[in-house]
Amino acid sequence: MGYNRVESKRLARQAIRGVSPHPMLVTLVYVLLTGVLSYVIAYFVSNPFNMAYLYLLDGVYAPEQIYRTIFTPGRVGLFLLMEILLTLYQWVMAFGYTSYALRLARGEGPGFRNLLDGFAVLGRSILVSLLVWLFTVLWSLLGMIPYVLLVMLGVLLNSFFPVVLGIIVLVVWVVVVSYRYRLSLYFALDNPQMGALETLRQSKLAMQGCKRILFVQDLSFLGWEILSIFTLGILGLWVIPYASAADANFYDWMVHGSFTTPGGYESQYGQDPFRKDDLSDY
Template identity: 40%
Template sequence: MPQESYDLKRRAKEQLSGNWTQAVIVCFIAWLLTQAYANGNEIQSIRNVWQNGELISVPTTSHSSDLGDLVSFILTGPVTLGVAGYFVKLMRNEGPVIKDMFGGFKFFLKTFVLNLLITIFTLLWMLLLIIPGIIAILRYSMAYYILCDNPQLSALEVLKQSKLMMAGYKFDLFKLWLSYLGWFLLGIITLGLGFLWVIPYYNTALANFYQDLKDYGN
């Protein structure tokens, strides 16, 4: 079974020692590929224009924002798999390199379907109440890690295995989430700069959580 949150975080710090810069770059690239374009369109939905000595706002059309959201959704699956694979290698001391994060594109269609299914199932549970939606997120949280180790599985098979793996351990992962709450608030306060340190830290701890569950299941 997974260790307590403080042990997972301690192991994550040890594994990141000497690898922080590379891990930060991986997470930053992942953000650029999946979030920056969409967020950039949101930020630029109102453009500031200097005209006749006066600052005015010109609303943009929604087309560019919609395109950004679509690109973000299409890339989320393969990028998430690549990032998961990078941090699994880091956790296992297998000498990961930055290009490992692009490994998910070899399974583009499968990861796209996986992301689509997770999104649909989570939204359906969210229609009931927020708590069932959170439980769904926890239930499917190991899907990309399982796919890393079992690329032959289909998207549905990966989801089933994640559901089985997380049976009885969803609250343990929830506690790990809570242990990072302060760090994520720090990231918000620092206008996102803190996330450059927090996200690699969290991803490494999550990879350790997966490894503990896998070892316990074996």
């Protein structure tokens, strides 16, 4: 038998139950160190592009006045610098939280310190995320070709249907591309000697024919994510480690052919062809 999503989620719930520190607290600290910090910085470093749009919309300034008073080199340069630094910081923190989730799923007793694991391999954690972003963007651009052609067809036929179809094709293509590299951080964590580019190759190989499985698993958390909105995000502090542990279980199954338990690897549903020893020859 293949990957068992129900068992994966059961093991994820089991992993977050009764551990210390509680995964909700670790997730709260992670959210504070990323989202809240980004919000605070954004409050003090204003976005000149948003300001220009609002001023232009309200008719407060003429376009030439906006260019002189808002798009100054100092203001734009500071904003772009902070955006780059925040992005790099969030990549490093995401590496740390992935490390925490993987160890949580394996019953290794992770804690707050694991959120900073990305800083111990700073260059590596940034490079892997940078390559994932770069390859996702470049491959996603290919999806623009059928989108543009369908839009042009819609204009020629004076029909909105080809445009809608083009949007659907583009969205589906971008999602497929993004799922190719979903396991890159896990490979980087499990294989310190592996090059950053190789982690993407291994993820791409492991995800061949398995994107739909992970997509369905992601959809199974949609109800919880919607409910978390009505709890002002409090429920999300439980959903995030739950879903992250399930993702880690997916990785272990795709690579090792088994789910991980505190005592080691156990396979209750047979072996999967994407084992780690198979991937080493890629």
